[in-house]
Amino acid sequence: MSAQLQPLERWRLLLGEAAHNELCGSSGTGEGGGLSAETLAMDRALEWLYGREGEGRDLLQRERSADLGASALSIPDWINQVHTLFPRETIERLERDAVEHYRITELVTRPEVLQRVQPSQALLEAVLHTKHLMNPEVLAMARELVAKVVQQLIEALAIELQQAFSGVRNRRQHTRHASARNFDAAATLRANLKHYDPERRRLVIERALFNSRSARHLERWQIILVVDQSGSMVSSVIHSAVTAACLSRLPGIDTHLLAFDTQVVNLTDERSDPVELLMKVQLGGGTDIQKAMRYAADLIEAPRRAIVVLISDFYEGGPEHRLVRVVADLVAQGSRVLGLAALDQDATPAYDRAMAARLVEVGAEVGAMTPGQLAGWLAEVLRRNG
Structure with missing residues (x-):
């Protein structure tokens, strides 16, 4: 959740639409009636779950009777939204209510549901969010779906990497x-x-x-991907795993992959198997970016032939000046630091712009890229400095 809710907004979300005029007044215009876009999205997610109170019918019946309007959500869509919109303790409560009270268990307990769903990135994200709720049989089927989606992503990115890193004229x-x-x-x-x-x-x-x-004969380079595994970054986590797998196959490049929340996990040994890697990732938790960046700095062998790619929304949970200092030190020693607020096919980030600006001031480059654009950027850096 990127914004702090005001007391009236909290009460509005708790009491629902029936209390809107009393709390927010009748002067609001537009679909949200005075609510921000984020608060409105939170309200819809809560209504999708708690609005079924007393209806006496299960989720599948509800979804069959629903219309196709913009407010209709599928199970994967709802899971992905709540993991983006709410803090961790709220997510745990929502998931517990969904499974235990409303018996919304289709995605996590019913193999026949997984058999008929179409593999997609939205489904992959939902699986990563809920795999801790799955029994072994369902988890095995979910792993097969993850493998299909990951293979599709690898095949698409491999073509872009080949073009980016092919020989120059x-x-x-x-x-x-x-x-x-x-x-x-x-x-x-x-x-x-x-x-x-x-x-x-x-x-x-x-x-x-x-x-x-x-052919380009590159001297050995280190590329260190440092990935924020908070719930809102799940799409970037997926594409980081795929990118690391593809980069590790290129000659002359030593690829590392680190995932972090308040702790740092070195996933470099699993980079060649992104399916297994993704099934091990634990989404959610706090954020200590500077700790992850210091871990990355300790891995560097030749500073001027190292690129550190930080993939995060830049919302630092620890002292911000420590993050700025470690990035400044990396740049001063000759390493390239690229901060990506998003690494996915949309490249439409939501991030702490103030922190991103501070990192730019000390020499980092900050933006949002698709995996193919990142491949092109890396190839250009290596060519200019190879």
Whole structure:
């Protein structure tokens, strides 16, 4: 949860829509009636669960009778929303009420439900949020779904990595292998000027020239991915695991993967198996970013050939000046520090902009990227400094 609720907002969420006019007044305009977008989303998530009180029907019947309006939520959608919107203690209460009181157990206890669902990233995120509630049979089926989605992500990213890290054009040497992206227009023009027809004002191309490609021979680099495993960062956790798996297959690159909340877990040994890695991740908890960054700093062997990629919303739970100091020290020793507020296919982050600005002031680069964009950024850094 990124914003602190005001007392009236808390009472509004507790009492529901029936108390809206009494607490928020009737002057609010628009769909939220004066509520912020985040508070409105929280209200909808609570209504999805507690609004079924006394209805006397199970979730599947409720969902079959629901319309297709924007407020309708699937089970995975609801799980992912509450893990983004609420603090950990509230999430635990909501999950307990959902399973024990309202018997919303389809995703976590019914194998037949997992058999008919379509693998997707939304489902993968919901599995990661609720795997601690699953019995062994359901967990085994969930693992198969995770594997299918991860394989799809790896195949897509592998193509982008291959393009980013493929050989560069060698403009000093030409090849007979014709490829549009290797076409040397300037050299082709010079080589065929003698075939220019002044009467028809046309240049006849008798021979097109194409640049050859030379493989990049990179000196060894360290790339350290430092991933915030708070509930709101689940999409970035997934793509970080996939990215680490793909990068670890590239020659000349030593890839590390760290996950953190208030503690740091070194997942480097599991980076080649992102499915197993994701099933081990424990989402939620506090945030101690500086501790994770100091752990990363201790792994660096050659500072000027190290890149530390911090993937976090930058909401620091510990003293902020310590995080700023460790980033400043990394930059001063010649290491590159890239802070990503999101690493996923949407690259639309919600983060502490003030903290991000402080990190930029001491030399870090901050942004949001898709995994493919990160691959391109890394390839460009390695090429300029290789």
